[in-house]
Amino acid sequence: MPTLDSPLVLAIALCVLVAIVNLSLTIFVVLRRAHRRQYFALKDQARDQLTGTVHEACRGSRDALRALKSYDDGATRDAIEELLLACVSANTHEIITHLLAELGYVARWKKRAFPRHHRGSVLMTRAADCIRKSRVFAVRRAIAVGHLGYLHRSIAAPLMIQALEDPSPLVISVAADSLARTGDPTGLTPLLDLLRRATDEVDVAPERGVKAALVTLRPDAHDVAKAYSRLESKRFRMAILDVLHELVGRVNTITKLSNTDLLDSLQDADFEIRARAVRLIPVLTVERAAVRTALKDGSPLVRLRAVNVASVSGEEVCRHVHDEQWRVREAAVAELLKAHDDRRHQLLDTLLSTSDRYAAQQIMQQWQLSGELRLCLARLDEENALCDQLVCRKAVELGMDSMLIDALQPATPEALLMRLLEITHISQHPERASRLALLAQCSTERVSAVARKQLQQFEGTRTEVVGAA
Amino acid sequence: MMRDLLLSSVWYVNVGFLTYFAVANLVYTVLMVLSLYRVALHSKYVASRGYTSFAQSPFTPPIALLVPAHNEEDAIVQTVHSVLDLNYARKEVVVIDDGSTDGTLQRLIDEFDLERIDLIYRRSVDASQPLACYRSRTLAELVVISIAHGGKSAALNVAVNVARAPYVCTVDADCVIERDALLRLVAPVMRFPQPTAVSGGIVRIANGCEIRNGRIQRIDLPKSWIERCQIVEYIRTFLFGRPGWAALNATFIASGAFCLLNKEAVIGAGGFNSDCVTEDIDILARIRRYLIAQNRDDRIVFTTDPICWTEAPRDLRMLARQRRRWQVGLVQTVLRNHDMVLNAKYGAAGLLSMPFHGYLEGFGAFLEASGTLLVPIFYLLGLLSFPHFAAFIFLAVGYGTLLSIGSIVLEEMTVARYPTNRHLWTLLMYGVLENVGYRQILAFFRAHGVIKYLCRSRKWEKVTHSGL
Numbered sequence: 047m048p049t050l051d052s053p054l055v056l057a058i059a060l061c062v063l064v065a066i067v068n069l070s071l072t073i074f075v076v077l078r079r080a081h082r083r084q085y086f087a088l089k090d091q092a093r094d095q096l097t098g099t100v101h102e103a104c105r106g107s108r109d110a111l112r113a114l115k116s117y118d119d120g121a122t123r124d125a126i127e128e129l130l131l132a133c134v135s136a137n138t139h140e141i142i143t144h145l146l147a148e149l150g151y152v153a154r155w156k157k158r159a160f161p162r163h164h165r166g167s168v169l170m171t172r173a174a175d176c177i178r179k180s181r182v183f184a185v186r187r188a189i190a191v192g193h194l195g196y197l198h199r200s201i202a203a204p205l206m207i208q209a210l211e212d213p214s215p216l217v218i219s220v221a222a223d224s225l226a227r228t229g230d231p232t233g234l235t236p237l238l239d240l241l242r243r244a245t246d247e248v249d250v251a252p253e254r255g256v257k258a259a260l261v262t263l264r265p266d267a268h269d270v271a272k273a274y275s276r277l278e279s280k281r282f283r284m285a286i287l288d289v290l291h292e293l294v295g296r297v298n299t300i301t302k303l304s305n306t307d308l309l310d311s312l313q314d315a316d317f318e319i320r321a322r323a324v325r326l327i328p329v330l331t332v333e334r335a336a337v338r339t340a341l342k343d344g345s346p347l348v349r350l351r352a353v354n355v356a357s358v359s360g361e362e363v364c365r366h367v368h369d370e371q372w373r374v375r376e377a378a379v380a381e382l383l384k385a386h387d388d389r390r391h392q393l394l395d396t397l398l399s400t401s402d403r404y405a406a407q408q409i410m411q412q413w414q415l416s417g418e419l420r421l422c423l424a425r426l427d428e429e430n431a432l433c434d435q436l437v438c439r440k441a442v443e444l445g446m447d448s449m450l451i452d453a454l455q456p457a458t459p460e461a462l463l464m465r466l467l468e469i470t471h472i473s474q475h476p477e478r479a480s481r482l483a484l485l486a487q488c489s490t491e492r493v494s495a496v497a498r499k500q501l502q503q504f505e506g507t508r509t510e511v512v513g514a515a
Numbered sequence: 516m517m518r519d520l521l522l523s524s525v526w527y528v529n530v531g532f533l534t535y536f537a538v539a540n541l542v543y544t545v546l547m548v549l550s551l552y553r554v555a556l557h558s559k560y561v562a563s564r565g566y567t568s569f570a571q572s573p574f575t576p577p578i579a580l581l582v583p584a585h586n587e588e589d590a591i592v593q594t595v596h597s598v599l600d601l602n603y604a605r606k607e608v609v610v611i612d613d614g615s616t617d618g619t620l621q622r623l624i625d626e627f628d629l630e631r632i633d634l635i636y637r638r639s640v641d642a643s644q645p646l647a648c649y650r651s652r653t654l655a656e657l658v659v660i661s662i663a664h665g666g667k668s669a670a671l672n673v674a675v676n677v678a679r680a681p682y683v684c685t686v687d688a689d690c691v692i693e694r695d696a697l698l699r700l701v702a703p704v705m706r707f708p709q710p711t712a713v714s715g716g717i718v719r720i721a722n723g724c725e726i727r728n729g730r731i732q733r734i735d736l737p738k739s740w741i742e743r744c745q746i747v748e749y750i751r752t753f754l755f756g757r758p759g760w761a762a763l764n765a766t767f768i769a770s771g772a773f774c775l776l777n778k779e780a781v782i783g784a785g786g787f788n789s790d791c792v793t794e795d796i797d798i799l800a801r802i803r804r805y806l807i808a809q810n811r812d813d814r815i816v817f818t819t820d821p822i823c824w825t826e827a828p829r830d831l832r833m834l835a836r837q838r839r840r841w842q843v844g845l846v847q848t849v850l851r852n853h854d855m856v857l858n859a860k861y862g863a864a865g866l867l868s869m870p871f872h873g874y875l876e877g878f879g880a881f882l883e884a885s886g887t888l889l890v891p892i893f894y895l896l897g898l899l900s901f902p903h904f905a906a907f908i909f910l911a912v913g914y915g916t917l918l919s920i921g922s923i924v925l926e927e928m929t930v931a932r933y934p935t936n937r938h939l940w941t942l943l944m945y946g947v948l949e950n951v952g953y954r955q956i957l958a959f960f961r962a963h964g965v966i967k968y969l970c971r972s973r974k975w976e977k978v979t980h981s982g983l
Contacts, residue, residue, distance in 0.1 A: 058905065064913040068920045072943050075924045079939060185556040189563040215708050216560075223568055248812075249708050258572040258705075292573045372637065407635055414632040415650065446633035448647060 195224020546759025614664025793844020842964025
């Protein structure tokens with residue numbers, strides 16, 4: 047039988063240990079909170095006191111700079127840093143960068159952002175790189191790089207370009223974002239190189255982030271278009287097309303893009319490239335024939351995108367209301383609804399005349415989503431509401447008449463109710479019977495009579511159907 | 516002779532209990548160490564960088580927020596307001612009224628000026644046909660779908676079919692989401708070079724807080740011990756349990772109360788499983804399986820700053836129901852995916868996380884409850900020596916206090932949502948107290964859940980709320 051006497055001491059020691067650790071943690075957290083309170087109080091106080099001094103320093107006062115230099119406690123220095131960064135504007139950017147350098151902030155950030163490399167054996171260097179790449183160790187560098195990004199573009203841009211070489215994706219994405227915010231045109235080439243790496247290699251930088259940085263930089267779309275080449279990888283080409291699409295969407299006046307490869311992308315073998323290229327058709331130096339070709343493309347994605355740009359080019363989107371892919375149908379209807387009155391009438395004609403049920407349903411759905419059916423419903427009792435009546439009848443025919451059935455209630459005006467009862471008399475909506483029953487007890491004699499009659503017919507039809515089944 | 520045999524058996528049984536607690540505590544300690552530095556640094560980074568660049572980026576993906584609701588008339592309006600008010604440009608909100616018998620749907624119709632429409636319904640995942648669709652006359656991004664009661668999974672599947680965005684975010688109908696939470700949740704999608712399949716956020720307890728118009732106005736602690744213990748428990752789970760597993764790339768659970776999922780991955784995994792009582796755990800396992808089958812390296816991540824506030828059970832009866840359900844779901848998911856357990860193909864999730872969750876936290880609950888019951892009895896009957904008993908108390912209670920206090924320290928160092936010193940002292944006190952009584956009670960509820968599973972009683976136990 048095993049015996050354990052000495053563990054008594056062990057057990058007690060462990061319990062004491064836990065108590066001590068718990069107590070230490072408690073003291074730590076309480077002291078930390080007290081310290082943070084004090085820190086924030088000091089910082090707020092410093093912020094209030096030094097606002098004027100910082101503004102004076104920004105105007106070039108040497109005395110103010112000397113006064114700011116004299117503070118060396120953490121909270122006050124942090125407050126000064128915040129105040130200086132908050133004062134950054136186009137006019138003050140240069141002097142604030144100078145002040146930050148004079149006050150020692152820039153040196154501190156640089157030291158953190160670019161720690162010294164210790165050269166050793168290959169193994170040691172690799173291990174160091176692995177550690178540098180790890181997210182946990184990269185956070186401090188990323189924060190420092192972010193701060194450096196606030197400096198004037200003449201200083202910040204080279205530093206950010208240097209930070210793009212960091213092994214950590216986190217630091218790289220912060221550097222890319224900050225470089226873009228500087229607006230320095232020298233940033234374009236490094237960012238395009240980074241995009242190339244991000245799309246070709248694994249774990250370099252988030253592609254979305256680099257694309258967003260390129261858009262934020264707002265370079266000339268022609269310069270970005272130059273980077274597009276059929277020799278590049280598919281992902282890179284797609285990313286460039288995405289960036290171009292965003293860029294041309296943000297800049298109102300843009301001359302046509304004429305890179306031959308870019309134009310060729312419309313005939314690319316890959317549908318994803320074609321679909322992205324199609325979005326650029328309005329700014330490509332191609333004829334409208336390109337839109338027509340894209341609208342006939344075998345890929346639904348290309349057709350979908352073509353439908354979205356076709357309205358800009360004035361193509362016949364209406365035909366694509368009958369597309370075999372529902373997304374293309376939906377896009378076509380949405381585009382037509384967005385367009386001016388002629389197109390909407392065209393859409394209405396299609397709705398009322400088409401024998402293609404899918405197309406009609408698609409139009410009816412968009413008609414409902416855009417609130418058009420509600421307007422038709424409200425106008426039903428008017429004199430010249432023939433078109434609205436036809437639309438409502440079509441809704442019943444398509445089985446998309448929930449809105450009409452919902453309006454069958456005693457609170458609805460009598461004239462409208464009568465018209466609705468007439469339109470919905472063939473409706474197979476599951477809630478129609480209950481609505482009719484409600485109206486059958488309505489105080490208005492005319493409505494009540496029609497509702498009772500329709501209810502009897504409805505019950506009769508149902509009995510017949512059940513009987514046949 | 517018989518007594519010797521009995522003593523020997525008791526000794527071995529106790530060693531079994533001790534081993535269980537020792538292993539569990541060891542794992543928790545490793546997770547705590549892993550998450551401590553990581554979470555603290557993440558908070559520092561977020562404080563420095565913020566999320567404005569994501570909010571403004573044209574490449575931030577659209578997100579559909581899916582809110583399934585069944586008899587949630589007290590909370591649904593707050594939740595939908597909270598979701599609509601989120602700081603996120605490209606979002607759509609799909610509320611699914613899962614056959615409510617109370618006034619949930621009517622409250623929505625009245626509050627958001629809904630009108631009946633007919634949507635063309637296309638099935639990407641297997642789901643029932645909606646009974647009615649509504650859209651708001653004033654808010655274009657809001658769609659409400661009414662379906663026959665089929666459970667949360669069925670409702671989510673309908674919502675997945677209706678949603679248009681490439682990412683979907685599940686939100687419980689009794690939750691209030693912090694304004695920037697969606698931006699924070701989508702941050703991994705924007706920040707990591709690899710695609711993100713799942714991004715989980717934190718769930719905190721809203722009991723005691725003042726909520727107005729879907730926003731937390733004042734954070735406070737609830738009055739009852741049971742709610743306070745749950746607060747400490749949630750802090751422990753979400754601040755060092757899940758980040759720890761995420762650090763190992765082995766996330767097995769992401770709370771369905773607030774979780775971002777890649778829609779294509781959800782569809783690829785076959786949608787939410789109606790047979791499973793915890794659809795959030797199940798979908799994660801199936802998404803992982805799908806990603807591996809497709810040879811994709813999409814990430815399943817967990818972040819500690821997107822915060823969603825939810826209502827916790829206020830009494831033991833509801834708590835028991837909730838925990839039994841979670842336990843049944845946990846065991847069910849692990850057993851359904853037993854081929855993933857200890858399978859190197861699934862990486863750390865298969866080798867570490869699933870065995871830990873399934874066997875140590877799942878079936879281990881039975882061991883924990885038995886230990887809690889038997890060891891004191893053995894000691895009182897003189898069958899167990901004091902050192903053994905003391906070692907058990909140390910591992911089952913003492914070490915737990917350390918983990919709880921540690922997680923409160925982590926909370927204070929990172930999100931620090933409880934503002935006053937009174938809150939801090941109360942939490943620290945409950946960090947100790949929840950290990951004496953509350954955890955043991957939970958162990959019994961969880962063990963009951965395992966028994967229910969083994970007895971094939973796997974129904975969804977409804978936890979009623981009194982509203983936030």
